[in-house]
Amino acid sequence: MKIQSIASYNNYYQNNTPRKINKQYRPFLQETQKRPIAFTGSRLGAADALIRLFHINPLNHFNDFSRSEYLKLSKSEIMRLRKRYDKIFSPLLGPNGNTETEVLHSYAANCVKKVFDTQFGEGNYTVLTIGRSLSSIGKVLGYKIGEDNVHNIPMSSVGRYNYNIANPLNYFSFLKNLKQDNVASLTKYLESIGLSRKNIETSGKKYILTDFCYTGHSLIGVENVFKSDFVWGSKSDNVFGVDFIKALSAIDEKSLFGYYVNPTEKQENLAHCYKLFNEFKEGFHIVEKLENALIHNEYKKYSQVTKSYNFDNIFKAAKTGVTSSRFLDFYKQKIVWFKHLDNEMSGAFNHVQLGIKDSVINREKKIPGQQPLLWNSLISQFESDLRNDITEVNKLFVKIYDSQMRNSLGSDICEPVVKLHKKLYSYFTKVFVEKDVNYVYDYYQMRSFLQSILKDIKSS
Secondary structure, three states: OOOOOHHHHHHHHHOOOHHHHHHHHHHHHHHHOOOOOOOOOOOOOHHHHHHHHHOOOHHHHOOOOOHHHHOOOOHHHHHHHHHHHHHHHHHHOOOOOOOHHHHHHHHHHHHHHHHHHHHHOOOOEEEEEEOOOOHHHHHHHHHHHOHHHEEEEOOOOHHHHOOOOOOOOHHHHHHHHHHHOOOHHHHHHHHHOOOOHHHHHHHOOEEEEEEOOOOOHHHHHHHHHHHOOOOOHHHHHHEEEEEHHHHHOOEOHHHHHHHOOOHHHHHHOHHHHHHHHHHHHHHOOHHHHHHHHHHOOHHHHHOOOOOOOOHHHHHHHOOOOOOOOOHHHHHHHHHHHHHHHHHHHHOOOOOOOOOEOHHHHOOOOOOOOOOOOOOOOHHHHHHHHHHHHHHHHHHHHHHHHHHHHHHOOOHHHHHHHHHHHHHHHHHHHHHHOOOOOHHHHHHHHHHHHHHHHHHHHHHO
């Protein structure tokens, strides 16, 4: 049977298992495997299509979609892959020759890079994306800030580590759950990617745990795990949990229209471009579009990690590779990853100049003593600071309690810590239960005093 084109080959493939096709053409493939056959026309036989896709296709270079693998491609191979991408996705291509998926990935990666560069300084941070939702966006971010500065932590359903902070005894249950789940496997994984506690303490960098948050419970759970003494412990002041969508919201929307307008056209007819952008904003809503894609798990199909519901499975889940078992999905995923790399290496979006919203930089009603991060509101920064303080009190309570049990001392040693915990938690209740925002100001006025008490207890 002759197959006239790649498209008809795809139709033929759907009706024939890979085993049947390989069996039919195995002798021919073995004979020709050592002599590459150039692709010169649009009318291909099935055997030629198989050789092209399985043996001499440039995408065979790609395993983990890194810059080094892109550099293995010749100029002619890059041109061939660009044409193949355009042909496959031609109905979906926008003004910049990319589909919405590539545009949104580049947009998201460039935006968080701008936000984190502004907050911490360029090259002064490492980003850890959690789970599958942001793994592909994190990979694109790695092309921009260095692949060693972005890591994925394949943890799923981590909201179970968001314990109730009302009582310090609840921290014992949290630690018990970590032990039962063998958190030591997580520390081994972190050490294998250069993120041991020693490295965290000596690097001088900031470490950003980021996830797509729907309720926010998972991100708090992740922070609790990493800030525990089982993992990074004492360097918790260097670790930040960031809601990914909140980070994007710090970007000035007016600086985004470069993603949809050709830079040459921008110079020639700026007024027309702004008109296009205003129409685009009304009909597209770029942040909402990205958020909707994340809600519906659209980017998980490009993930190079699988689910890991427990720490023991992290190494297996983090193994690089495209997860789809269907050949056509596999091929499309690979060529999309080629496009992400090609965009970055060719500087496709370098003309876009992003900016931070003035309202974020010049916040009104600043609270004395508070240092809000770009992605936090005044209230969300208060909650983050308060949770960190309560976590440190809980750690101290556990240490004193353990020491007390070992030495058979009286329970009065824990009393000052319990009082401090109650004092801190009272701010949480006043603000989030009784809705009295004045206690946010009161908390920061009292915070240095409370922390000095905590320091005195630690040293006694």
